[in-house]
Amino acid sequence: MSGSIRSLPTTPAPPEPVREVVLRAAAALLATDSGASLAEIAAAAGVGRTTVHRVFPTRGDLLTALALEAVERLTSALAAARLDDGPATDVLARVVEEVLPLSDELAFLDSGPEVWDLPQMRDAWWSVTASLDTLVQRGQLEGDIRGDIPAEVVVEAFTGILLGVWNGVRDGRVAPATATRHVVTLTLASVAPPTRQV
């Protein structure tokens, strides 16, 4: 229990709790009100507006930090799904299981055009869809995914189901506990080859 080592090199201590507090408050606030002002964010974080400006000199800096964080979470979620490992349909199921739990952290992304104006965000999303395109194409070659529909369309439908049900959860129309299972079921049903069905 006692700290025999003065400081861990990766986590020397809580060095800047302020930054994290502000990021959390911003993510939470922007999820419901995409136009929240810095004053509101600062108030929600329990710090002064001046302090926010000390950590993030401009609003764009805050949004960028938030976007980068979201990108990183999404990227590691896809990595955790092991896109190249096993049948593509199994991978799709894993993607759902990895990405859906991020709903709360990524909720601020849906209603904020400001965030998507960032080139990093555009690039990151393009990278995500490209990875999924490759995955679906592999599935089509291996016969696990229907080949009568272009991979890009299949990917859009997949992300559409994911986002649609996720919106349903946010609106209280869909039970969170069953969301993952239903998304997987519907996805696999839609992408299965038409001849050889489950």
Place this chain on the structure above:
Amino acid sequence: MSGSIRSLPTTPAPPEPVREVVLRAAAALLATDSGASLAEIAAAAGVGRTTVHRVFPTRGDLLTALALEAVERLTSALAAARLDDGPATDVLARVVEEVLPLSDELAFLDSGPEVWDLPQMRDAWWSVTASLDTLVQRGQLEGDIRGDIPAEVVVEAFTGILLGVWNGVRDGRVAPATATRHVVTLTLASVAPPTRQV
């Protein structure tokens, strides 16, 4: 050809082209830049900002008019799909065929939180999903739609596929000509009962 009747009662003449011009310009501009200012909209419409204010006293009035128009188009599209007429799966296909062509007119809805803040918009969308819920429930009772997934989830997945592919068309990832067919195919595959497949 010659106008023997001085004016048709339904269309006495182009009474206010200005209003329509502004609405079209606003819809087009807000589709790509949800925060477009009234000055930009006026310039895009080819009229003075003062004129815009004459037709729509406040920005909210413009947005409301735009939202009401969108609601009306969506509602009549659903009416044209005859929700109570025939097997639910056929109806879903008709809904896709009726709604997808509205992409351009309704494109301004996706990136603008301002529009969705209007209670009329919320109510209208709730009405749309409620209609679809009823449709899917009927399909489940009649055995055309899988019953192992709640109707609300099926509806979210359906709208998700629709919006996802529609986004793909906007991004140039999906060919517009085949979008409707693919959406119908993927939708019917996902909602079909698991036991008795196509």
Place this chain on the structure above:
DNA sequence: CCCAGGTGGAACACTTGTGTTCCAATACGT
């Protein structure tokens, strides 16, 4: 105890968009 660092608040200038008023110019019908 004193001092340094970080913090919060007040005040300021600046920008952007909105809504309003007024006036000149133009187009339209008579």
Place this chain on the structure above:
DNA sequence: ACGTATTGGAACACAAGTGTTCCACCTGGG
């Protein structure tokens, strides 16, 4: 050709948000 109505533009006040500066506080370590 004239008078009227509508338009576009300039100017204004107003509000909200942002970024900056300065200062008081208070907190913890030497």
